[in-house]
Amino acid sequence: MSKKSYHHGDLRAALLQAAETELSEKGIEAFSLRGVAKRAGVSHAAPAHHFGEAKGLLTALAAIGFQRFVETQQRRQQKAPSNPKAQMAAAGLGYVDFAMENQALFRLMFSSQQPDKNDATLNAASSAAFDKLVKDIQHIGKSDPYHDSAAMVDVMATWAIVHGLADLLIAGRMKSLLNMEKTDRETILSEIILRNCSFNSN
């Protein structure tokens, strides 16, 4: 941690932190590994030892992203009423909220070719996010999507609509939604998220 020390102490964590800052400031397309090193106050080749190539750093960052992604949804759900539909809406709003507040990271997680899709940690984190969605649907529909193909269609439909909203919002499309106050926007988003459910009969 001291200024002149050859050894940093916890450079790995510092690099991840710096990488996230670099990502959110420069965007994913102008992201630079040397820029990350500069932010962390180390030489340009320092990241290599901890993460190998740039891919490695971005893979680790994407995994962290998925963890925080789930946490954001859960925090949102804790503040919401405990009935299944309110919980579903809260999870969806958390999904969109995360995307809007971590645009470049969201893009890294869902739209980038950089992260290594064979990485065990990343796969575990993204699978956890998917499983959470499946369980939330199951909670409403009572049947397990993994064993009921109709329920799995519900999962895909719900995922698609929430993801589509998130992706179009951060792309700057959907201006009518972007131009309103956050609370108004979330009212409409909730409506869109819930109307989609075939299990609306509940």
Added chain:
Amino acid sequence: MSKKSYHHGDLRAALLQAAETELSEKGIEAFSLRGVAKRAGVSHAAPAHHFGEAKGLLTALAAIGFQRFVETQQRRQQKAPSNPKAQMAAAGLGYVDFAMENQALFRLMFSSQQPDKNDATLNAASSAAFDKLVKDIQHIGKSDPYHDSAAMVDVMATWAIVHGLADLLIAGRMKSLLNMEKTDRETILSEIILRNCSFNSN
């Protein structure tokens, strides 16, 4: 056109063609301007005169993408029954189809920061694509989304679900859908696209 001619004849078109090939082969994150020039058989600085910086070439390519995007949907609609719901499903399937067969181009159009969003041609092309969606919805619901906010919510919901499906499919997520035959997949996609409509009562 001849091998040794200093002047190409129609380099601008050739560069756009080469850029699309480069894009689909290398992906948007490994896209190289010098690679495009090499494909067109021209020096590395030749593109500059026609498109300025790399941004310019990608902006022009994105605009062309939006035009073909609309055409793909229209071709699909021509083959479908003329009732509004079948037309809506056809447009949605065209949307997804375009994304899957032009993955990198689709990413350039919707997820990239490169294209200049102030470019008149690009804005005209992307607005045309949006207007087409609005009209298709209007065709079903009978009310103009531009004057009926409830209808505009229908537009956003429909757009989101179709876009979400497209984006998640080309991201390699939604494996259960990717692993099936195209016809089976499209059956489910149609169902998802249509179920979303609040105007389902029709």
Added chain:
DNA sequence: AATATATCTTGACATTGTCAAGAAAAAGCC
């Protein structure tokens, strides 16, 4: 304390986007 290992730096290389200057072809002009 001596050696071994892990961690970081330095220097180099090929590749990339961009710019400036110049060459070649086409067009304009008499």
Added chain:
DNA sequence: GGCTTTTTCTTGACAATGTCAAGATATATT
């Protein structure tokens, strides 16, 4: 037709980037 002007493309250069190899320095091991 010859001459100039303009457009189109090439060449050469520059800084920035990712990656690699070799070396320097701190920590761990014995």
